[in-house]
Amino acid sequence: MALHAVAxxxxxxxxxxxxLTNTVVTxxxxxxxxxxxxxxxxxxxxGEAGPFAKAASAVLxxxxxxxxxxxxxxxxxxxSASAAGTPWILDPVAVGALPVRTDFARRIARQRPALIRGNASEILALAGRQSASRGVDALDDVSAALAAGRDLAQQHDCVVAISGQSDAIIDATRTVLVHTNGIGLTRITGGGCALGAFCAGMIAVHDDPFEAAIAAHGFYGLAAEKALKxxxxxxxxxxxxxxALSATDPEELKTLKHEELNHA
Amino acid sequence: MALHAVAxxxxxxxxxxxxLTNTVVTxxxxxxxxxxxxxxxxxxxxGEAGPFAKAASAVLxxxxxxxxxxxxxxxxxxxSASAAGTPWILDPVAVGALPVRTDFARRIARQRPALIRGNASEILALAGRQSASRGVDALDDVSAALAAGRDLAQQHDCVVAISGQSDAIIDATRTVLVHTNGIGLTRITGGGCALGAFCAGMIAVHDDPFEAAIAAHGFYGLAAEKALKxxxxxxxxxxxxxxALSATDPEELKTLKHEELNHA
Amino acid sequence: MALHAVAxxxxxxxxxxxxLTNTVVTxxxxxxxxxxxxxxxxxxxxGEAGPFAKAASAVLxxxxxxxxxxxxxxxxxxxSASAAGTPWILDPVAVGALPVRTDFARRIARQRPALIRGNASEILALAGRQSASRGVDALDDVSAALAAGRDLAQQHDCVVAISGQSDAIIDATRTVLVHTNGIGLTRITGGGCALGAFCAGMIAVHDDPFEAAIAAHGFYGLAAEKALKxxxxxxxxxxxxxxALSATDPEELKTLKHEELNHA
Known part of the structure; x- marks a missing residue:
């Protein structure tokens, strides 16, 4: 897996x-x-979203x-993205805490997203499990959401990424933990939302969305480490x-700390 | 009054x-x-706003x-906030200058906000008095709006905060002026709007919204002074x-300059 | 032409x-x-936009x-702006690439804007010519869009400004190129969109929108050069x-590099 080549x-x-994202983080x-x-x-x-999803490299x-x-x-x-083969990414912000989006997310999740990206509480809620969210912030650990992530990955034949202290990237058969210090991203708004867009771009340029998601989370986290300094x-x-996103060299992904878990 | 304890x-x-705020400042x-x-x-x-107002600590x-x-x-x-007892804050941006929101603001102001926060022109306009606003910027002094603020405070049994060179916090029986150098906040967009959200948070954690509003304006102003430097x-x-908002210690509120006016 | 006097x-x-602008750049x-x-x-x-367009100095x-x-x-x-004589500016973002706005832009362009501002691809598309845009980024050179700009300027009796490596300001009889290093503005979102708003302000204070547009592009570009350093x-x-926008002195426009082209 040559992550730096994806970047x-x-x-x-x-x-x-x-x-197609929220007004806080556009x-x-x-x-x-x-x-x-x-x-x-x-x-x-x-009237615009349909044609544009066909023309775009990826859709968030x-x-x-x-x-x-x-x-x-x-x-x-x-x-339109599904019909045209454009990869699309679902970020189910605050699903579980708020009703309209929860129904909507469950419905469109069936339309073959390439990736579902969220925090632990959102992944738990989307999978229909008990979560502790009270708004947009996760109150659950990534480890507590791994099984829910695997369920979603298998059910929708997609990659699932769970953001947290370490990020988990999951598909039907694999789970990889990416270890970077992304603490700074939790102290600003949009850290996770923009990561979804960044993943969309990485998935657009690489044929394996699982590897692309790892590269995206890794690169993003390395940039966050620099920014913290x-x-x-x-x-x-x-x-x-x-x-830092502009200054980071794709080669730096060669030093990324990540590990594969046994998929129980 | 232990302002630092509120912070x-x-x-x-x-x-x-x-x-629930505007697209410029989200x-x-x-x-x-x-x-x-x-x-x-x-x-x-x-469909989401109602249930969420019940769950939230405060609503802006x-x-x-x-x-x-x-x-x-x-x-x-x-x-929903009124029914659930969740405190809510009204920021009547550009009321007086623009018609639809003016009618709307006057109507919902009757639903027991904990705080109405605005600049002098907005407070004058909401109270039905003559103001000199031409958009979102105040062209009136805080001192010119004190009587209007008192009217609103008594009429709606709420706290009124008027932002300006010094900020005035008013309720049915008290008026306090908070003296900080917030000049930097007038040179960026959202300085006042975000203060409304900050006040909402302070009011959520303290049983006296009058004191909470003073603490919010004081803390915010002290952070603005640091940022200017x-x-x-x-x-x-x-x-x-x-x-500066992150770095400011609640203890610093012990040095806040503020004075109580005689409520004529 | 005393550009610094306009500023x-x-x-x-x-x-x-x-x-009236987009949620990404508000x-x-x-x-x-x-x-x-x-x-x-x-x-x-x-219900608000009409009355406010009458009261404002200019509308974007x-x-x-x-x-x-x-x-x-x-x-x-x-x-309302047309009726009241308030100058208004059209920024046809992504026209050509997206259908609904393309029809809309062509229709309102007939209502006498003072200025149409866009990148080369947008100006080509608005004029009904072939363009290479694939989204909001120009893939055409300014030079390739000069003729389209002249067409629009003559057709709508307005000024046309094309942003690019050098900016072109065009009216029915004149074309001026403004030379500044605005490369930094292409690396952030909103560089062009906010320039449209800045042009609106300059046009509001000067009776010749052609000169006002040159002053706006020049001042903006000089600030961008400082910011790059x-x-x-x-x-x-x-x-x-x-x-830099705050620190730049209008006097600095005296050193602006610009040249008039022969209007073929």
């Missing part, structure tokens, strides 16, 4: 990532994509702050993180 | 602040809440850029302010 | 710029306007992420750029 492809191809997400070398684009309008569906119209656009984008608080961390 | 409670309890507001120690969450969807209703659907969600959130313009101020 | 007027008058746009000395205001609500219509309701508000704002990546560039 090099990302830089070379500059994938066009179509994001700006940060677009800057994460630009800084890392991709091309972000947003539209939440039915993030349920952070849906409007009725955005939900319709998401539905259209997912159907170059900042004095969450405000300067967010700025340093964008700088 | 300590905020850090310990990490209140879940549900923000990111900054969420980062202000995270940096100061609270947990932000947003949804603007009817900011009228900066309402959509028809967001107004419906706000109405639902306010009714650590910045070279409005861009770096915004970054330094988020850092 | 001085902007600082003195602090124009009220009403922005915060950055508002901070660009505040830092440069203007007053930003947003509302996307029918940016088609980045329209909702059905925002499109209705834009239509209302444009009609004061930053280490795209994150710190965005921060330094806001600082």
């Amino acid at each position: 090099q492809e990302y830089r070379q191809q500059s994938p066009l990532v179509f994001c 700006n940060f997400t677009a800057n994460v994509l630009l800084a890392s070398g991709a091309s972000p684009a947003m539209t939440d309008l039915p 569906v993030n349920l952070g702050t849906p409007s009725t119209e955005q939900l319709a656009a998401m539905e259209e984008a997912v159907q 170059n900042s004095t608080g969450p405000g300067s961390f967010a700025v340093a993180f964008i700088d | 300590q409670e905020y850090r310990q309890q990490s209140p879940l602040v549900f923000c 990111n900054f507001t969420a980062n202000v809440l995270l940096a100061s120690g609270a947990s932000p969450a947003m949804t603007d969807l009817p 209703v900011n009228l900066g850029t309402p959509s028809t659907e967001q107004l419906a969600a706000m109405e639902e959130a306010v009714q 650590n910045s070279t313009g409005p861009g770096s101020f915004a970054v330094a302010f988020i850092d | 001085q007027e902007y600082r003195q008058q602090s124009p009220l710029v009403f922005c 915060n950055f746009t508002a901070n660009v306007l505040l830092a440069s000395g203007a007053s930003p205001a947003m509302t996307d609500l029918p 219509v940016n088609l980045g992420t329209p909702s059905t309701e925002q499109l209705a508000a834009m239509e209302e704002a444009v009609q 004061n930053s280490t990546g795209p994150g710190s560039f965005a921060v330094a750029f806001i600082d």
Whole structure:
């Protein structure tokens, strides 16, 4: 598994990532994509979302702050992406805590996402298990959500990524833990949401979404480690993180700490 | 009045602040809440806003850029918050200058907000008095709006906070001026809007919303003073302010300059 | 042509710029306007957009992420601005790549904008010519879009500005190239979108929108050059750029490199 090669492809191809995402993180997400070398684009309008999902390299569906119209656009984008073979990523923000998105997420999860990315509480809730979330923050450990992640991966034939102290990347037969210090990302808004968009771009340029998700989480975490050193608080961390995404060399992924778990 | 104890409670309890706010400031507001120690969450969807207002520690209703659907969600959130006893805060952005929100603000103000927070022009307009606003910026002095603030406080049995060179916190029987140098906050967008969310968090953790609002304005202003020293313009101020919110110790509120006015 | 005098007027008058813009760049746009000395205001609500377009100094219509309701508000704002003589600016983001906005942009372009601002691909597409865009990024050179810009300028009796390595400002009889190093602006989101808002403010304070657009592009580019020197990546560039907009003296426009082309 040559993770650095995936990141090099990302830089070379500059994938066009179509994001249907929440109003809190649109700006940060677009800057994460630009800084890392991709091309972000947003539209939440039915009639545009469908055709654009066909043209884009990958599609992100993030349920952070849906409007009725955005939900319709998401539905259209997912159907169009599925039909066209464009990989799409589901980020089930606050699923379990909030009712409308929970139903919606369960329904579109059946439409073959390439990746479902969330925190432990969201993955537990999407899988229909008990979670301790009270909003958008995870109150569950990644380890507690591994079984739920495996369920989802097998049920939907997709990759599942669980963000936490270490990140777990799971598919039907494999589980890999990625170890970086991403503590800074938990102190700003959009750290996880923008990671979903970044994963979309990596998946667009590599034929194995499992490896692409590992590369994305690894690269993102290494950039977060640099940003932590170059900042004095969450405000300067967010700025340093964008700088670090641009400055990080794909070669650095050769030193990434990760381990494969036995898939029980 | 132990203001620093309120800020300590905020850090310990990490209140879940549900923000229905405007698209210009969502990111900054969420980062202000995270940096100061609270947990932000947003949804603007009817069907979600009601249940979430019940679960949240406090609710912010900011009228900066309402959509028809967001107004419906706000109405639902306010009714649910009132029924559940969740404190809610009204920030009547640009009331007086723009018609739809003006009617809406006057209507929901009757549903027992814990706090109404705005600049002098907005408070004057909400109280039905003559104001000089031409958009979202105040063209009136805080002193000119004190009587309007008292009217609103008595009429709605709530606290009223008026942001300006010094901030005025008013309830039915008391008026306190908080003196900090918040000039940096007037040079970036969202300084006032995010303060509304911060007040919501403070009010969630303390039984006297009047004291909580003083603590919020004081803490916020002290952080702004630090940020001004650590910045070279409005861009770096915004970054330094988020850092300062995280770095400021509740104990620093012991040195806050504030004075009680005679309530004529 | 005294470009610096236009920028001085902007600082003195602090124009009220009403922005109907996309959710990705609202915060950055508002901070660009505040830092440069203007007053930003947003509302996307029918019933408010019309009256506010009358009261504002200028109106920006940016088609980045329209909702059905925002499109209705834009239509209302444009009609009201036209009737009241308020100058309005059209930024046809991703026109050509996405269908709904393309039709909409062509229709409202007939309502006498003072300025149409876009990248080369957008200007080509709006003029009905072949373009190479694949999203929001230009894949065409400014030089390839000059003829399209002239067509639009003559057809709609307006100024057309094309952003690129050098920026072209075009009206029915003149074409000026503005030479600054704006490379940093291409590495962050919102660089072009916020420029549209800045142009709106400059046009509000000067009777010749052609000169005002040159002043806006020149001032913006000079600030971007400073920011590039004061930053280490795209994150710190965005921060330094806001600082630079605040710190740049209108007098510096006296050294702006620009040239008039022969209008074939």
